[in-house]
Amino acid sequence: MDDNKTSSQLRKDFLGFFERRKHVVRPSAPLIPPGDPSLMFSSAGMVQFKPYFLGQRRDVTRAATCQRCFRTTDIERVGSTLRHLTFFEMLGNFSFGDYFKAEAIAWAWELLTKEMGIDAARLHPTVFKDDAEAEELWRKQGPKNPVLRLGEDTNFWTVGPTGPCGPCSEIYFDRGAEFSCGGPSCAPGCDCDRYIEIWNLVFMQFDRRADGGLAPLPRRNIDTGMGLERLAFVTQGKRSPFETDLFAPIVSRAARLLKTPPGARPETDLAFRVIADHARAAVMLMSEGLIPSNVERGYVLRRLIRRAARYGQLLGSREPFLHELVEPVIDVFRPGHPELAAARDIVSAGLKMEEERFLQTLDAGERELKAILKSAPAVLPGDQAFKLHDTFGFPLELTREICAQRGVAVDEAGFRQAKTQAAETARASWKGSGERAVASRLPAGLKTSFDYEALELVCEITAAQGELLVLARTPFYAEGGGQIGDSGELFSEDGKTLVAEVLDTQKHGALTVHMLDRALGGPGAPGPGARVLARVDERRRRRVAAHHSATHLLNQALRQVLGPHVRQAGSFVDDERLRFDFTHPKALSPDELGRVEGIVKEQIRKALAVDTREMPPAEAREAGAVTLLGEDYGDRARAVLIGPEGWRNPRERFSLELCGGTHVSNTRDILDFKIVKEASASAGIRRIEAVAGPALTAYLERRDEARKRLLARLVERQDALLGEIRGLGGKAEPAPEREESSLRANVKRLENDLRGLKSRSLSGATRGRRVLEVKGLKLMVQRLEGADPKSLRGLSDKLKAELGSGAVFLAAPREGKLSFVLTATPDLAGRLDAGASARKFAAARGGSAGGRADFAQGGIPDADWEALVAGLTGSL
Numbered sequence: 013m014d015d016n017k018t019s020s021q022l023r024k025d026f027l028g029f030f031e032r033r034k035h036v037v038r039p040s041a042p043l044i045p046p047g048d049p050s051l052m053f054s055s056a057g058m059v060q061f062k063p064y065f066l067g068q069r070r071d072v073t074r075a076a077t078c079q080r081c082f083r084t085t086d087i088e089r090v091g092s093t094l095r096h097l098t099f100f101e102m103l104g105n106f107s108f109g110d111y112f113k114a115e116a117i118a119w120a121w122e123l124l125t126k127e128m129g130i131d132a133a134r135l136h137p138t139v140f141k142d143d144a145e146a147e148e149l150w151r152k153q154g155p156k157n158p159v160l161r162l163g164e165d166t167n168f169w170t171v172g173p174t175g176p177c178g179p180c181s182e183i184y185f186d187r188g189a190e191f192s193c194g195g196p197s198c199a200p201g202c203d204c205d206r207y208i209e210i211w212n213l214v215f216m217q218f219d220r221r222a223d224g225g226l227a228p229l230p231r232r233n234i235d236t237g238m239g240l241e242r243l244a245f246v247t248q249g250k251r252s253p254f255e256t257d258l259f260a261p262i263v264s265r266a267a268r269l270l271k272t273p274p275g276a277r278p279e280t281d282l283a284f285r286v287i288a289d290h291a292r293a294a295v296m297l298m299s300e301g302l303i304p305s306n307v308e309r310g311y312v313l314r315r316l317i318r319r320a321a322r323y324g325q326l327l328g329s330r331e332p333f334l335h336e337l338v339e340p341v342i343d344v345f346r347p348g349h350p351e352l353a354a355a356r357d358i359v360s361a362g363l364k365m366e367e368e369r370f371l372q373t374l375d376a377g378e379r380e381l382k383a384i385l386k387s388a389p390a391v392l393p394g395d396q397a398f399k400l401h402d403t404f405g406f407p408l409e410l411t412r413e414i415c416a417q418r419g420v421a422v423d424e425a426g427f428r429q430a431k432t433q434a435a436e437t438a439r440a441s442w443k444g445s446g447e448r449a450v451a452s453r454l455p456a457g458l459k460t461s462f463d464y465e466a467l468e469l470v471c472e473i474t475a476a477q478g479e480l481l482v483l484a485r486t487p488f489y490a491e492g493g494g495q496i497g498d499s500g501e502l503f504s505e506d507g508k509t510l511v512a513e514v515l516d517t518q519k520h521g522a523l524t525v526h527m528l529d530r531a532l533g534g535p536g537a538p539g540p541g542a543r544v545l546a547r548v549d550e551r552r553r554r555r556v557a558a559h560h561s562a563t564h565l566l567n568q569a570l571r572q573v574l575g576p577h578v579r580q581a582g583s584f585v586d587d588e589r590l591r592f593d594f595t596h597p598k599a600l601s602p603d604e605l606g607r608v609e610g611i612v613k614e615q616i617r618k619a620l621a622v623d624t625r626e627m628p629p630a631e632a633r634e635a636g637a638v639t640l641l642g643e644d645y646g647d648r649a650r651a652v653l654i655g656p657e658g659w660r661n662p663r664e665r666f667s668l669e670l671c672g673g674t675h676v677s678n679t680r681d682i683l684d685f686k687i688v689k690e691a692s693a694s695a696g697i698r699r700i701e702a703v704a705g706p707a708l709t710a711y712l713e714r715r716d717e718a719r720k721r722l723l724a725r726l727v728e729r730q731d732a733l734l735g736e737i738r739g740l741g742g743k744a745e746p747a748p749e750r751e752e753s754s755l756r757a758n759v760k761r762l763e764n765d766l767r768g769l770k771s772r773s774l775s776g777a778t779r780g781r782r783v784l785e786v787k788g789l790k791l792m793v794q795r796l797e798g799a800d801p802k803s804l805r806g807l808s809d810k811l812k813a814e815l816g817s818g819a820v821f822l823a824a825p826r827e828g829k830l831s832f833v834l835t836a837t838p839d840l841a842g843r844l845d846a847g848a849s850a851r852k853f854a855a856a857r858g859g860s861a862g863g864r865a866d867f868a869q870g871g872i873p874d875a876d877w878e879a880l881v882a883g884l885t886g887s888l
Contacts, residue, residue: 394426558705
């Protein structure tokens with residue numbers, strides 16, 4: 013073997029080997045399979061070739077790839093075995109009705125023994141127990157070891173109970189007797205670490221019928237897969253994949269960050285393996301725009317990050333460190349995946365944010381769990397495990413691991429039951445969208461076609477039930493894709509008589525349901541089979557279309573300014589505004605917002621043509637269309653192109669997205685664009701609100717009116733403050749300019765001045781102030797009539813300084829209630845807890861309070877002052 017071959021060279025040599033044998037080398041498909049909701053992640057090289065295996069595409073008959081893969085089933089076993097990784101690269105060669113077993117076997121043997129230089133004496137070919145053909149083909153290659161026949165559990169591939177299937181040939185590498193389990197039957201296929209499968213050749217040649225019989229497929233296919241990580245650890249002469257150049261630089265950086273050397277003890281090695289594996293996976297997933305969340309793919313990512321952070325804590329880390337591993341991960345994959353470099357900053361920021369959030373909840377969750385485990389239960393109850401998950405954000409996986417370290421089992425069935433009950437409670441409180449109720453009122457089996465071009469159309473009624481109407485064909489757009497539904501009117505077929513107003517249009521399955529302002533019924537009312545003239549509110553539709561097209565411009569502008577990591581995470585457009593949610597870890601700076609807005613305005617000024625076409629989603633993606641993460645677009649999707657000649661020359665286009673909404677025909681119809689707000693929508697998601705088109709004029713008019721009203725209120729507030737300050741003998745001046753910023757600053761300054769005057773006035777008001785002796789402590793009490801409750805804290809600090817040692821209780825009555833503060837000097841720490849005393853005092857009088865040991869505040873119903881003071885002394 014050539015121990016000097018890097019993983020990059022192995023990847024290059026594999027693809028080059030098959031390229032010389034007339035295979036088309038395809039780039040890796042995304043980890044998140046586009047347009048395939050049946051898969052959470054790409055888990056094998058064949059995923060992108062489904063249309064070829066199914067015979068839907070035939071433009072390629074031979075292909076080779078190095079596919080990025082992710083498998084969720086392996087998360088908890090990572091690090092404890094040599095075989096399990098979450099993220100890995102799968103080298104594969106494929107034949108779609110072209111070559112079959114003979115070539116696949118011969119090329120596999122040639123590549124391993126000659127191209128990769130692996131000792132043939134350490135390779136063990138295996139075949140399916142009934143596949144004599146493959147066994148004979150292997151013998152022709154002259155292997156040094158017998159060709160073994162294995163059973164269906166390891167050497168027969170199926171897609172399910174029925175459908176395409178076929179025998180496999182797995183090739184094992186013998187690591188040596190020192191790694192054997194010692195069992196008498198230890199051989200290829202054993203679960204120990206001696207024999208490691210490095211390549212699997214799948215021969216798809218049968219169609220399994222419902223009765224279990226096997227019929228030959230009309231087109232036989234080859235699907236092979238070899239993990240690059242396993243090939244690297246075999247060819248580089250390492251003891252595990254984690255020692256190869258695909259992991260070692262990451263482990264080395266982690267060791268420096270955590271100030272712990274690898275190899276110190278077995279649990280240390282396990283931690284570094286988990287950290288390195290999960291860091292690789294997280295970087296890869298986040299580079300494709302995935303963000304941590306509590307659902308589906310986002311939850312898997314969150315679980316990875318938090319599990320790695322937890323292992324970092326076990327090695328002594330108390331600060332976020334995973335973001336520091338982004339650089340070595342990118343360096344490891346730079347030769348095969350150079351595009352990762354562009355995502356470095358965004359992935360690093362996202363990792364740091366998620367780890368910081370987790371560390372905040374982890375301490376609280378661990379304290380709670382350890383408190384529960386103090387009673388040494390044999391089993392942690394499921395409801396308590398769910399409380400940790402629901403209240404503290406503590407993953408079940410971490411609960412399980414911590415409990416396992418103490419020999420405590422977790423009632424996972426009880427956990428699932430508690431989780432289900434919580435979900436049912438949440439659903440019971442949700443009123444729902446009414447979709448089932450609507451569907452139950454309409455006949456089954458109906459469909460509606462939508463006409464994108466028409467704003468007025470004679471249509472046949474296919475169903476009418478009360479205020480709900482279904483047409484066979486309609487010009488009304490049903491709400492979907494973030495776009496609000498159309499409104500308009502229905503007339504008699506001749507257009508002379510108004511039948512009803514269409515208030516809204518909704519999609520229910522294959523139906524477009526028109527919500528009317530009245531129920532259709534009575535003599536002369538149109539019913540099923542009748543024809544009506546449907547007329548869309550054209551003014552409203554054009555305003556909506558302007559906002560929808562502006563959203564596409566905004567999406568592309570964000571990608572240009574912030575980077576390709578930006579992905580749409582939600583949107584809404586109506587006739588008044590647009591809202592666009594996108595992946596980005598931090599707020600946009602004023603400069604970034606200005607650049608984004610400027611780019612959108614520039615495309616509007618350029619008057620770019622907007623064109624639409626229907627095409628297969630795969631074709632649109634190959635053309636560079638932007639798609640929603642994991643969205644299923646069906647067999648054909650509508651692509652919206654902005655830019656002249658963009659179909660023929662991609663460089664001429666500005667934007668290309670798959671979208672079913674309505675749009676302007678030219679960007680000049682958008683007229684203008686203004687970002688009005690940028691804020692956080694959720695963790696890792698930013699939201700921009702904007703206005704475009706004719707709605708912008710109305711928005712600016714409303715904004716100007718609002719500003720005038722605000723200025724009037726500021727002037728009114730300023731005048732009131734000036735009068736109050738002068739009434740207390742103070743000096744104050746109005747703002748030099750009657751504009752918002754100047755008035756705001758002056759009002760704030762005047763409010764501070766007024767508080768100071770009142771505080772000084774209160775400080776001099778000694779009436780009712782007295783010092784009591786309570787349990788060996790000095791307690792100063794005072795009731796301040798007419799005082800602002802906000803001024804109590806500042807006054808209590810002054811009085812506390814005068815007192816030297818003791819506690820201060822101040823109260824201000826207002827409208828039957830009493831606001832109070834209780835504060836203690838620092839020397840009373842451990843003797844007096846102001847927060848606990850205030851809570852006890854307030855609770856006994858139907859009020860509430862909160863605070864720290866040195867300061868608390870609260871409110872209670874007003875009552876006799878002396879009785880209150882007596883009650884306070886009893887609460888200390």
